[in-house]
Structures are given as C-alpha cells and as structure tokens.
Amino acid sequence: MNLLLGAWTIGLIMALLAVGVFISFRVFGMADITVDGSITLGAAVAAVLLVRGINPVLATLCGFLAGMVAGTVTGVMCTRLRINPLLAGILTMTALYSVNLRIMGKSNVSLASARSLGSWCETWGERWFHGSQVPVAGYVAASRDVAMLAAMLIAVSFVSLLLYAFFKTQLGTAMRAAGDSPQMVRALGGSVENYQVIGLALSNGLVALSGALLAQYQGFSDAQMGIGMVVWGLASIIIGEALTGGHSLGLAIVGSIMGSVLFRLVVALVLRWGLNPNDLKLITAVFVLVALVLPRLLQRRKAAATA
Amino acid sequence: MSVMLSLNAIRKTFNPGTANEVRALRGVSLEIEAESFVIVVGSNGSGKSTLLNAVAGSFLLDEGSITIAGQEVTRWPEHRRAKLIGRVFQNPFSGTAPAMSIAENFAVAARRGQPRGLSWALSHRMHAAIRDRVQGLRSGMDDRLDNAIGSLSGGQRQALTLLMATWLAPKLLLLDEHTAALDPKSADKVIELTREVVERQRLTTLMVTHSMQQAVNLGDRLIMMHKGEVFSDVRGAEKKRLRVDDLLARFDAVRRRECLDDSAAELLRKTYV
Numbered sequence: 001m002n003l004l005l006g007a008w009t010i011g012l013i014m015a016l017l018a019v020g021v022f023i024s025f026r027v028f029g030m031a032d033i034t035v036d037g038s039i040t041l042g043a044a045v046a047a048v049l050l051v052r053g054i055n056p057v058l059a060t061l062c063g064f065l066a067g068m069v070a071g072t073v074t075g076v077m078c079t080r081l082r083i084n085p086l087l088a089g090i091l092t093m094t095a096l097y098s099v100n101l102r103i104m105g106k107s108n109v110s111l112a113s114a115r116s117l118g119s120w121c122e123t124w125g126e127r128w129f130h131g132s133q134v135p136v137a138g139y140v141a142a143s144r145d146v147a148m149l150a151a152m153l154i155a156v157s158f159v160s161l162l163l164y165a166f167f168k169t170q171l172g173t174a175m176r177a178a179g180d181s182p183q184m185v186r187a188l189g190g191s192v193e194n195y196q197v198i199g200l201a202l203s204n205g206l207v208a209l210s211g212a213l214l215a216q217y218q219g220f221s222d223a224q225m226g227i228g229m230v231v232w233g234l235a236s237i238i239i240g241e242a243l244t245g246g247h248s249l250g251l252a253i254v255g256s257i258m259g260s261v262l263f264r265l266v267v268a269l270v271l272r273w274g275l276n277p278n279d280l281k282l283i284t285a286v287f288v289l290v291a292l293v294l295p296r297l298l299q300r301r302k303a304a305a306t307a
Numbered sequence: 308m309s310v311m312l313s314l315n316a317i318r319k320t321f322n323p324g325t326a327n328e329v330r331a332l333r334g335v336s337l338e339i340e341a342e343s344f345v346i347v348v349g350s351n352g353s354g355k356s357t358l359l360n361a362v363a364g365s366f367l368l369d370e371g372s373i374t375i376a377g378q379e380v381t382r383w384p385e386h387r388r389a390k391l392i393g394r395v396f397q398n399p400f401s402g403t404a405p406a407m408s409i410a411e412n413f414a415v416a417a418r419r420g421q422p423r424g425l426s427w428a429l430s431h432r433m434h435a436a437i438r439d440r441v442q443g444l445r446s447g448m449d450d451r452l453d454n455a456i457g458s459l460s461g462g463q464r465q466a467l468t469l470l471m472a473t474w475l476a477p478k479l480l481l482l483d484e485h486t487a488a489l490d491p492k493s494a495d496k497v498i499e500l501t502r503e504v505v506e507r508q509r510l511t512t513l514m515v516t517h518s519m520q521q522a523v524n525l526g527d528r529l530i531m532m533h534k535g536e537v538f539s540d541v542r543g544a545e546k547k548r549l550r551v552d553d554l555l556a557r558f559d560a561v562r563r564r565e566c567l568d569d570s571a572a573e574l575l576r577k578t579y580v
C-alpha cells in the first residue's frame with residue numbers, strides 16, 4: 001500500500017515534468033534536454049531556501065522561476081544565436097550541472113530538519129487523521145503520505161488548469177499555432193522566436209517546479225536526480241496519448257498526467273517484482289524508442305497491405 | 308491617388324558567391340497606388356514569389372528600399388510588417404495551423420499586428436463573428452468551427468486563409484499563386500471569393516498567378532517578370548483590352564530577344580576569345 005501511495009504521489013509530481021516536456025516536445029516539436037538540468041535546479045533552489053527557513057510555498061515558487069530562467073537561456077540560444085535546439089539544450093544542461101552544485105554547495109542537501117511541504121504534510125496529516133497512521137482500503141498508511149498525495153493532487157490539478165487556461169488565451173493560442181505552422185504565425189504578426197522562448201521558459205519552469213516538489217517529497221535534493229528525466233517525461237506523454245488518443249489540448253494535458261502516474265505505478269510494480277533498478281533507464285529509453293517507431297512501422301505495414 | 312507600395316531598385320541574390328548563386332531580383336522598382344489590384348505573371352523562377360516575399364519581409368534585401376503606406380519598412384522583420392500585410396500562400400498548409408480548430412485559427416488571425424495578451428482568444432463575441440464570416444462562404448463550414456482545419460480540403464483552407472488574412476483590412480494583400488495547388492473547380496471558387504473580398508474591402512492587392520486566364524480577367528494592372536526583372540507593366544484601358552494571346556506574344560518576344568542575346572554573346576565570344 002505504501003508503495004502504491006508513493007508511486008501515485010511521485011507520479012503526480014512528475015506529471016508537472018511531463019506537462020513541461022509536452023510543451024517543448026509536442027507544442028514546439030523540440031527535444032529539449034535542458035529538462036535534465038532544470039529539474040535538479042528547481043530542487044536545488046527550493047532545498048537551499050528551505051534550509052534557510054524560507055516559506056515552503058515561496059521556496060517552491062523560486063524553484064519554478066529558476067527553471068524559467070534556464071529555459072529562457074536555452075530559448076535565446078536557439079532563436080537569437082541560431083544554435084541547434086538539441087545542442088542548446090545540452091549546453092544549458094551541462095552548465096546547470098555546475099550551477100546546481102554551486103547553489104547547493106555540495107552534491108546533496110537534506111531537508112530532514114527543514115520546514116518544507118513534507119513537514120507541513122506531516123502536521124496536516126496528523127491533524128486530519130488524528131495520528132501518524134491511517135487505514136486506507138484495509139491497509140495501514142502513513143498519514144503524512146496520504147496528506148502529501150492529497151496536496152500534490154490539488155497542486156497538480158491547479159497548475160494544469162492554469163496551463164490549460166493559458167493556452168486558451170490570445171498569447172497561448174498564438175504559441176500553439178507557432179508550433180503548428182510557423183509560417184502562418186509570422187504572416188499574422190507573431191514572433192515565432194519569442195513564442196519559442198516563452199514556451200521553453202514555461203516548460204522548464206514546470207519541470208523545475210516538479211523538481212522542487214520532488215525534493216520536498218523525498219526529503220533531499222541531489223545533483224544526480226535529473227539524469228534521464230526528459231525520457232521519463234517523453235514516456236509519460238506517449239503513454240498518455242495512447243490512453244486518451246489526445247488530439248485536443250485538454251486531453252493531451254490530462255493524458256500526460258495519467259501517463260506519468262501510470263508509468264510510476266508500473267515502475268513500482270516491476271521493481272517490486274525484482275527488476276534491477278539500474279536497468280530502469282535502459283528499459284525506459286527502449287520503451288520510448290519503440291513507442292516512437294512503432295506507429296510509423298504499423299503505418300508502413302498498412303500501406304504495404306493496401307497497395 | 309496615393310501610393311500604397313513603393314519598391315525602390317530592390318535586389319536580392321540567394322547564395323551569393325557559390326555555385327548555386329541566384330540573382331532572384333535584379334533591381335525592381337514599382338509604385339502601386341492605393342486600391343489597385345495588380346496581377347503578376349512570369350515564367351517559373353522569374354522571381355515572382357521572391358518579390359512578394361521581399362515585400363512581406365521573409366528576408367532582408369541586399370539593396371533598395373520598400374515603403375508601405377508611407378512607412379519605410381526595409382529593415383522591419385516579417386512579423387512586424389504583418390501589421391500592414393495580409394497573405395495567402397500557394398501551399399494551403401502554410402497559411403493555416405492544421406491541428407488547431409477553424410475558430411482558433413481565426414482567433415490568431417484576428418490579432419494580426421496587435422499585441423497578444425492574456426485575455427481569452429475565443430470570446431463568445433469572437434466565436435459569433437467568426438461564424439458570421441464563415442457563413443458567408445455558404446459551404447457548411449460554419450457548423451464545423453471546432454474541427455481541426457487540417458481536416459478540410461485545400462480549397463476550403465485557401466478560402467479560410469483569405470478570410471483570415473483580410474479579417475483586419477490589410478494595407479496590402481499578397482496572394483502568391485493561391486489557387487495553383489487546387490483543382491479547377493475549387494480554384495474558380497477561391498478566385499470568385501478573392502474578387503469579392505478585394506472589391507468589398509477595396510484592398511490594394513498584389514496577386515501572382517500562373518493562369519493567363521486569371522491574369523486577363525482579374526485586376527486593373529498587369530506586371531510581367533522575367534529573370535528577376537519587370538519587363539512589362541500594363542494598366543488602365545490597355546489592361547482591359549489585353550487578351551491571353553497578347554500576353555503570350557509578349558512573353559515570346561522576350562524569349563526571342565533573349566535567344567538573340569545569347570547567340571549574339573556566343574558570336575562575340577567566338578570572335579574575340
């Protein structure tokens with residue numbers, strides 16, 4: 001039970017990463033690897049501020065803003081300096097590795113004794129459930145974990161709704177159009193370059209937000225925590241698309257969230273069955289590769305069959 | 308009458324200094340009066356699209372200057388010039404965002420050249436206005452405003468692109484072979500709509516066409532291009548009298564002159580080299 005509860009919570013937290021990757025990958029068609037650095041950046045900024053006793057909400061928000069700055073850097077490299085987007089992402093990600101170490105001052109920061117969303121949830125959980133434990137569907141769970149899950153559900157729903165609303169505004173609609181048909185948007189007076197920068201900033205902001213929440217959930221921030229995260233995000237999006245068939249914006253966002261949670265549940269289960277955690281990234285990468293190639297193969301099959 | 312567009316000896320060479328060097332515009336000067344409907348014809352590769360792209364700002368000029376409605380725009384980027392210009396492209400895919408709905412495409416078009424903020428793109432009023440405008444096409448698309456525009460035929464998309472480009476009356480409407488990719492029936496429909504829109508809104512229009520028939524039937528001025536230059540400019544009563552045969556004759560004359568030039572050059576080379 002605790003395993004599932006944890007998987008749900010991490011799945012929801014990582015849903016923000018998935019939604020962030022959705023913006024760069026699906027809206028703008030860029031594989032933005034800045035993500036691997038910005039999730040750690042969000043965690044590092046939030047952790048360092050929390051250790052100094054800053055209000056957890058404020059610290060989390062600062063993590064988000066730091067991510068936006070990272071995304072802006074990549075965006076400016078792609079658009080103003082005309083660097084290949086993949087390379088721009090790699091450069092920012094690499095630079096962020098040092099930046100994150102500088103921010104934290106060491107390779108990890110523990111939040112065990114700091115006031116954070118984690119400790120808040122502990123207090124709330126005990127107040128709501130009158131004790132540190134609570135029965136859930138016949139099992140005993142830590143009330144902190146249940147409170148954390150509830151808090152993340154609220155936070156992720158709120159952020160996703162905001163994002164959905166943003167993409168329905170004049171600016172957001174033009175940004176989506178810029179990803180879909182840059183020529184059209186230019187002809188209609190939109191600066192595709194500016195929209196890409198805003199998109200990457202928003203994307204990495206959400207990824208960093210996810211990192212800030214993750215650090216508070218697991219109780220530490222670590223310089224290595226971002227490795228392979230962009231692929232996790234891609235996997236979530238792809239699962240989400242399979243689940244919802246998501247062609248509309250709303251479905252795509254909901255799908256990314258569902259995909260992230262489902263992915264985490266599957267990971268928790270296979271680890272439970274004895275899969276070596278070291279193999280996880282390999283399996284994820286292969287999964288994304290297959291999911292990207294399979295539709296094309298099937299299409300060719302179908303074309304060959306009808307021809 | 309006032310001048311809406313003025314091109315002053317504009318030049319553009321693609322890939323300069325390489326084997327692929329193309330001198331696409333070799334010093335074009337033009338003045339186009341407000342509310343005139345100018346047709347541009349010319350053989351393939353004569354620089355018609357490059358001319359329109361230069362006006363729209365798809366690239367910056369090597370030489371020369373461009374003034375639209377009294378504003379010198381030579382150094383303005385494309386998206387800034389869009390405030391003054393409405394465009395329809397040859398490729399129906401270029402003018403619309405296929406994955407987005409008809410209504411959302413219009414919502415983007417409705418802010419051409421204006422700041423885009425955080426108010427809703429599709430207010431109820433906006434939706435109703437779009438329905439009104441699309442209803443005018445009498446093609447049943449007004450019931451499908453929330454469908455992806457990519458699900459429509461090329462002809463329907465070009466018609467919508469034209470309405471989008473002229474939603475806010477542009478100072479200048481640029482049409483680049485906007486019916487070339489369509490079947491004859493859809494092409495006729497789009498041309499009919501073009502005539503209607505241009506007339507109703509009294510738009511200053513620059514339209515490239517591959518169809519001699521369209522060139523003769525439409526517009527009040529005709530410009531013929533060859534190898535990056537304007538070689539003929541017909542207007543007024545003469546344009547009205549112009550027939551397809553006259554057009555073909557003019558093109559033949561240019562080609563013959565050019566053959567002559569080529570062989571004359573050859574002769575000279577043989578003699579002196």
Ligand SMILES: Nc1ncnc2c1ncn2[C@@H]1O[C@H](COP(=O)(O)OP(=O)(O)O)[C@@H](O)[C@H]1O
Binds near residue numbers: 329330331349354357
């Ligand atoms: N972006 C570009 N880069 C290189 N060459 C170009 C570009 N655009 C046009 N050209 C070349 O310029 C010449 C004129 O092209 P264009 O204006 O498209 O002719 P058309 O009259 O058929 O529209 C052609 O030789 C074309 O290959």
Ligand SMILES: [Mg+2]
Binds near residue numbers: 356357484
């Ligand atoms: Mg052309």
